[in-house]
Amino acid sequence: MAEQFVLEIRGTTGGYADNTVLHGVDLAIPAGSWTTIIGANGAGKSTLLKLIAGIIACRSGRVIFQGTEVTRLSALERLRAGIGLVPQGRCNFPLLSVAENLLLGGYSRRLRRADLARESAAVVARFPQLRERWSVDAGNLSGGEQQMLEMAMVLMARPQLLLLDEPSLGLAPGPMQAVFETVRALTAQGITVVMVEQNARQALERCDIGVVLELGRVSLVEPANRVLEHPDIRRSFLGL
Amino acid sequence: MATDPVFLAQLAANGFSVGLGYALAAVGLALIFGILGQVNFAHGELYMLGAFLLFWAMKQLGLPYGIAAVLMAALMAGFGALLAHVVIVPNLDRGFESVVLGTLAVGIILQNAVRLGFGATPLDVASPLESQAFEIGGVLLFGQRMLVCATFLAAFSGLYAFLRYSEIGRAMRAMAQNREACVMVGIDVRRVTRWTGALAAALTGLAGVVISPLFDLYPNMGTEVVIKSFAVVIIGGMGNIWGAAIAGVALGLAESYAGGLGNAAIRDGIAFIVMIAMLLARPQGLFGRTVRV
Ligand SMILES: Nc1ncnc2c1ncn2[C@@H]1O[C@H](COP(=O)(O)OP(=O)(O)O)[C@@H](O)[C@H]1O
Numbered sequence: 001m002a003e004q005f006v007l008e009i010r011g012t013t014g015g016y017a018d019n020t021v022l023h024g025v026d027l028a029i030p031a032g033s034w035t036t037i038i039g040a041n042g043a044g045k046s047t048l049l050k051l052i053a054g055i056i057a058c059r060s061g062r063v064i065f066q067g068t069e070v071t072r073l074s075a076l077e078r079l080r081a082g083i084g085l086v087p088q089g090r091c092n093f094p095l096l097s098v099a100e101n102l103l104l105g106g107y108s109r110r111l112r113r114a115d116l117a118r119e120s121a122a123v124v125a126r127f128p129q130l131r132e133r134w135s136v137d138a139g140n141l142s143g144g145e146q147q148m149l150e151m152a153m154v155l156m157a158r159p160q161l162l163l164l165d166e167p168s169l170g171l172a173p174g175p176m177q178a179v180f181e182t183v184r185a186l187t188a189q190g191i192t193v194v195m196v197e198q199n200a201r202q203a204l205e206r207c208d209i210g211v212v213l214e215l216g217r218v219s220l221v222e223p224a225n226r227v228l229e230h231p232d233i234r235r236s237f238l239g240l
Numbered sequence: 241m242a243t244d245p246v247f248l249a250q251l252a253a254n255g256f257s258v259g260l261g262y263a264l265a266a267v268g269l270a271l272i273f274g275i276l277g278q279v280n281f282a283h284g285e286l287y288m289l290g291a292f293l294l295f296w297a298m299k300q301l302g303l304p305y306g307i308a309a310v311l312m313a314a315l316m317a318g319f320g321a322l323l324a325h326v327v328i329v330p331n332l333d334r335g336f337e338s339v340v341l342g343t344l345a346v347g348i349i350l351q352n353a354v355r356l357g358f359g360a361t362p363l364d365v366a367s368p369l370e371s372q373a374f375e376i377g378g379v380l381l382f383g384q385r386m387l388v389c390a391t392f393l394a395a396f397s398g399l400y401a402f403l404r405y406s407e408i409g410r411a412m413r414a415m416a417q418n419r420e421a422c423v424m425v426g427i428d429v430r431r432v433t434r435w436t437g438a439l440a441a442a443l444t445g446l447a448g449v450v451i452s453p454l455f456d457l458y459p460n461m462g463t464e465v466v467i468k469s470f471a472v473v474i475i476g477g478m479g480n481i482w483g484a485a486i487a488g489v490a491l492g493l494a495e496s497y498a499g500g501l502g503n504a505a506i507r508d509g510i511a512f513i514v515m516i517a518m519l520l521a522r523p524q525g526l527f528g529r530t531v532r533v
């Protein structure tokens with residue numbers, strides 16, 4: 001039964017120093033799905049993604065990925081196992097070209113340079129606007145292009161589970177659509193996506209599962225269309 | 241006399257070779273700041289340790305200068321990796337104060353350990369090139385100074401190639417730009433930190449090997465070097481290794497001309513004056529804080 005979920009989180013707590021942010025989170029993510037986590041500022045959404053990726057420690061509870069416990073694995077080991085995270089805000093190498101950023105994206109796989117170049121060409125096929133900016137420094141790209149680049153960098157690591165922290169933050173409606181379309185295309189290829197989003201309505205209209213996180217606890221997990229119709233959610237998060 | 245072209249050329253030759261020595265001595269400090277964003281207050285003691293290890297390898301083990309230098313660089317690399325592992329790795333996510341205090345402590349321990357082992361009486365390490373000199377058009381070139389220049393060239397071109405083409409060098413440049421993005425793509429930042437410490441210590445020790453035969457060896461000989469290194473790093477742009485090379489030469493030339501045409505007091509004040517002026521007028525240094533290859 002457990003194998004139908006690519007990720008299972010059971011009773012996890014975690015936080016920073018003496019500030020416990022997550023108070024026993026339970027969540028099971030089906031393989032190939034697109035989940036959107038919504039919640040107020042400071043609810044612990046980013047903390048939850050960091051905990052799944054192994055960037056902060058899980059203080060109690062378990063994280064199970066593809067049927068294997070990864071609770072004690074480091075961020076690097078989890079990336080190698082197939083969990084990739086694109087953090088909130090800009091996260092690339094601004095003085096290196098798009099091409100060099102993509103090569104570094106595959107760093108964890110220890111590929112030979114020729115293989116790496118071939119793979120980065122394949123990954124960038126999904127991102128036509130990046131191909132046009134191939135030799136431009138990442139720092140000179142637009143916000144939307146940088147977000148695409150960061151997703152492409154993490155895809156170079158070949159994750160089965162892609163965690164995206166507010167990928168549409170600060171983007172105009174056009175680039176935001178492009179990000180969502182890319183995410184849909186990825187799930188169509190079998191990659192599971194868990195994303196945190198402030199543009200809750202736009203994300204919930206497209207994704208499969210909606211999760212509401214409140215004060216470090218999961219308060220609702222439903223199919224996304226049901227979450228959209230939920231009266232409390234409409235009032236608190238969707239401004240409807 | 242002051243405008244005699246041969247004399248001016250001699251001052252240029254002296255300043256240039258001294259300046260390349262400053263750059264060589266400072267590059268380790270620039271590397272640790274540029275890549276790890278940390279200030280190594282044990283930098284002067286790494287230089288001192290390199291000189292004393294050379295002394296030990298030559299006097300105690302009876303090795304010739306060249307072989308002793310290679311052994312010393314290897315030992316220094318190991319020590320630098322250890323220093324990075326113990327002091328910098330646990331503090332990567334903390335403010336810079338932790339590393340400042342940690343390296344300061346290591347520096348004090350090193351000074352006293354060396355004083356315990358070798359005593360406080362100034363020692364001398366001999367290099368086969370020390371007494372060599374040759375003349376071009378009336379300008380005297382000293383053998384050991386030329387070795388400093390050659391070592392600078394070898395060290396900086398080696399460093400360039402390492403940063404540009406090696407796997408770990410690419411990771412070091414990446415870490416200089418964005419540590420969070422390193423974690424995102426799976427670069428092991430602890431490993432890169434240890435490598436940076438090793439490289440910085442080996443280069444600093446190498447500076448000690450080629451420069452120390454020109455001076456005495458004593459436990460706090462690093463103090464003067466560390467002041468010049470900070471000046472070079474601040475003038476060139478914190479963490480900018482090519483900026484450090486240019487700033488080193490500029491400082492060496494300025495000191496040489498100030499000493500030759502003015503007086504020694506002016507010469508010794510230049511590093512401070514330029515450093516303070518730089519911090520006031522252009523705190524990012526001449527070339528800004530980047531490790532760009
Ligand atoms: N690096 C950090 N160190 C200490 N506290 C943090 C850190 N990041 C976030 N926090 C705290 O953890 C809580 C949850 O933050 P976060 O997970 O970023 O919220 P969200 O992404 O839902 O807005 C907040 O109270 C925040 O102040």
Ligand SMILES: [Mg+2]
Binds near residue numbers: 045046047088165
């Ligand atoms: Mg957040």
